[in-house]
Amino acid sequence: MNKQEFSQQFISRLKSQTGKPLEETTANERYYVLAELTKELITDNWIASELEHRNQKRVYYFSMEFLMGRLLTNNLQNMGYYHMVQEAMTEIGIDINTLENAEDDMGLGNGGLGRLAACFLDSAASLGYPVQGNTIRYQYGFFDQKIVEGQQIELAQQWLRRGTHEWEVCREDEAVVVNYGSGASLQAVLAVPYDLPIIGYNGKTINTLRMWSAQPVTEALVSSAEYSDYEHETRMITQFLYPDDSTPEGQRLRLRQQYFFSSAGAQALVRNHVSKGRELETFADYHTIQINDTHPTLVIPELVRIFVDEHGMGFEAAWKLVQQTVAYTNHTLLAEALEEWDEIYIQELFPRVYDIIVAIEKWFMASLVSKGYTESQLAAVKIIANGKVRMAYLAVVGSFSINGVAALHTDLLKNDALKQLFAIYPDRFNNKTNGVTQRRWLLYSNPELAKLITEKIGDAWTTDMENELLRLLAFIDDESFLDRLLEIKQGNKERLADYIEDQLGVAIDSSSIFDIQIKRLHAYKRQLMNVFHIIYLYQRLKTEADFTIVPRTFIFGAKAAASYVFAKEVIQLINVVADIVNNDPDVNKYLRVVFIPNYNVSKAELLFPAADVSEQISTAGKEASGTGNMKFMMNGAITLGTLDGANVEIHERVGDDNSFIFGLQADEVSELSNKHQDNLAIVAENKQYQKIMDFLKNPQDLGSSFVLAPDTFAKIVSDLIDGNDEYFVFSDLAAYIKAQEEIAEAYSNRHVWAKMMLVNIAYSGYFSSDRTIHQYAKDIWRLG
Structure with missing residues (x-):
């Protein structure tokens, strides 16, 4: 399409969608039409990439976050259309920069973990590798930050203010059911996938980021009060990125989130594999699941559950198949970030998955006993210990590869944070220093x-x-x-x-x-x-x-x-x-x-x-x-x-x-x-340090225009002095x-x-x- 054809289509689409002449349309209206036209330009390549990869081995990158940023400029640039579109817009009196600024950043991530995942998707597509992302379609992102009187105020990040996002495609026919609880307390949640195109440089390969949205199942409950509670609990699963997990309720919600996208992704992969007439035993030949930190670790027992309960595979065979499929990237050395969850929560929320984790623990302990490990050595590497399920340990035992993300980090994993597990599985550990696109x-x-x-x-x-x-x-x-x-x-x-x-x-x-x-x-x-x-x-x-x-x-x-x-x-x-x-x-x-x-x-x-x-x-x-x-x-x-x-x-x-x-x-x-x-x-012993501490302890005397109490920075002072300046x-x-x-x-x-x-x-x-x-x-x- 040349710029004249593009501008004609743009103007025609803009008028039909807004009912306004060009000069009266807003930047937002223009942006949405431009995004829509751009998505249409990439559709053929997206379909072609899917067909090309259909019979190849693919990687599925499971991550709680994908910090994508704005997509319009990146997509146009990667497709090689940016300058044509820019010129087309200029000729009809539109500055493309105003349209770029009308786009909201996608609310799918917060920090480096999510931005790394986004860079990886860009690189994989640009290099022609078949890599698909798997995550949650959060209704609201981390939060929008506002500073009032010097203090952070959190506001809802409404990146889906229009209900759907201009770049995504809903795949309602590919929805799966995720179950929580059991028996009379069983709660079924519909996981509906939304697919986002990931356009490689020069536009030849277009991969997919699959985002799962939690919705009520179609069968309504008898009691309207019960249904209201059920609908609220269901929507909450994909409502917010990183709900506050400082309370038991928040911890349960975080676990529900982690199981939700892990189970939905695993179910979809197995269903797709079987639908092609392939033997289940060949699953690892076609799939590698890379888990980005411990958040998706529940995919390991969930895959075992699917293989055993839904396809009649024996536990040993299922467990071996999972170990051949899953690879784990560790992103942290901080003890609080090496997730440990109360086992009672897992028992309550997904009892069958808990049973499988127990079975994995027994298998792991038995394998070590057979190699002559002592009781104290066994205790050091138990997956379930002190009433907690140690997710990093489950990830290591259930993966064929464990990698750190910088040379020093990997050395510290081997020699400190995961040293007992490294001693058991030295061949599984490797380093992959991070990069950015x-x-x-x-x-x-x-x-x-x-x-x-x-x-x-x-x-x-x-x-x-x-x-x-x-x-x-x-x-x-x-x-x-x-x-x-x-x-x-x-x-x-x-x-x-x-x-x-x-x-x-x-x-x-x-x-x-x-x-x-x-x-x-x-x-x-x-x-x-x-x-x-x-x-x-x-x-x-x-x-x-x-x-x-x-x-x-x-x-x-x-x-x-x-x-x-x-x-x-x-x-x-x-x-x-x-x-x-x-x-x-x-x-x-x-x-x-x-x-x-x-x-x-x-x-x-x-x-x-x-x-x-x-x-x-x-x-x-x-x-x-x-x-x-x-x-x-x-x-x-x-x-x-x-x-x-x-x-x-x-x-x-x-x-x-x-x-x-x-x-x-x-x-x-x-x-x-x-x-x-x-x-x-x-x-x-240091006068300059004394002056800094005086600054913290007496903020009301500093001449700030903000109203400050004497204890405004009490937590900082406490952590430095009482907390031993950790x-x-x-x-x-x-x-x-x-x-x-x-x-x-x-x-x-x-x-x-x-x-x-x-x-x-x-x-x-x-x-x-x-x-x-x-x-x-x-x-x-x-x-x-």
Whole structure:
């Protein structure tokens, strides 16, 4: 279709759907018609991909989250239609950017886990691998974040405000029934699939993300009161992403969610396999189920249940088949994130699945006894222990592959978090360092940099980033190229500065160092240490006449879980500090602080290209990988980080001269964690630390425009002092301050800084999710 045909169809469809002349239609109305036409353009390729993959082995990526972001631009770009559509819109007087901004981010994820899953889907389709996602179609996303008087307020994220999403297709005829309880308490829920096209680069392969929606079964209950309760409970299963699980009711709901999409996905796969006339024993020949963290672990006993109860297979044969089918990706070293569920909840909600977990436990223990394991060794690896079902242990025992997501993370899994299980199954453990798609995070979000790279080395990097970007090192002494890099970075900074002033009313100096930390708010990610450094700078600027700094703009973006008091206090602290600093004429020409509310993929696409400094300052040994560090790197930001997660591998590639590494290492953190720290003494011995703590303890005296009580930051103070500073903020703060001083010195020499940018961009190719997916396909999935 050429642009004239496209614009004619667009105008005709817009008039018929709105009953308005073109000039009276809204941006939203125009967006929906454009999305509809674009979806029609890809339909033939979507069908062709499905037919091509029908008789191949396929991978099914089960994940609680897929943080997709906006789809219009990405889909048009991947299909190669963007410039044609842009020109067509321009000729009829429409700015395509206004239509892009009318799209809501899909509410299917929150943090790095979900964004990784989205990058993996993009890479799999772009490389032609048959990979289908499997998740929940949440009615509401995590939440929309609003900042009021410095505090986070959670609002419902209504991404499905029209009832259906413009890119999805409902497959009502492929619905399955998921059962909870048993006997008289049996509750049946209809799982209805909605399919979303995942368009690979150049549009040849189009895979599918399947999203399951919970709906009442068609047979109504006798009592209207009972039906009302049943309908409410059913709708709640897919109502919210991550319901508050701090209560027993919330925990049950979270478990119902996990079983819902695991059971629905498993049932659909088995039904489809059998419908093709294939023997059930060949199931693993056609399917690999990759579970993304422990949330989908119930697919393991659920598959056994389906094979045994619905198809008459013996337990041993069913269990062996499941072990040949499922692979497990671990994403965490934190004890609270290695899920453990009260076994009574599983007994109540899915008694037959609980029976199967018990049977798996007996099989596992018997297999170890036969190999001579002692009672104490058996106790250390029990799947059911102390009234809890340990989901990570079930995932390891039920999978043929267990992978970590960064070299350090995998080593820590083997030697610490899962070391007893690693001793039993050493051949199952492997590493697959995470990656991100360069198409969304460089090609589309930083078009000027992408254009410069293509001018110098051609466009093969868009699908072979790992090898091609290294060719940029040939320009390390080319001053004109370095100047272009700096100009592009400055343009991106000005674009972000304009957005911040327009949306938040804060004017920032675009020539200052843009120091950015954008990620989920959690104690171990240490946004607190970042803001402590800002307080330190502010206090010195206010009290020391001869103290000067290179101008800095510190930018944060983060959401805190609604029930996470500490994290919400940190957000309030950042906003209080911003309020004080930005309104103080003594310091605001050197120092600005910005908190960007409601951080999401679309805002990330503005932030990553504009960053000078990439804050990756988690406590060593706590961050599994990180993927923001990779997005910053490929956009020319310099890493300020601990040797944690994928920071280790970034540092290995770029070296000390092109990154700023500081702080305790993982083994030192582990050693110190076993000792008591006297943080009162640590603070008492350092006047700057005392001043920071005084800032926290007496917020009402700071001159903020917000109303602050003396105990506003009580949880932060308690965690630092009474809680023994679990994440070593004060232990690393001096080293962090020193690293920040080194950054200021390096930034002052513009060509030195530009060379650092170039080295980071060149070596970022390894961190493409294309490389990661190739490794999964070869080593785990065994795809041709």
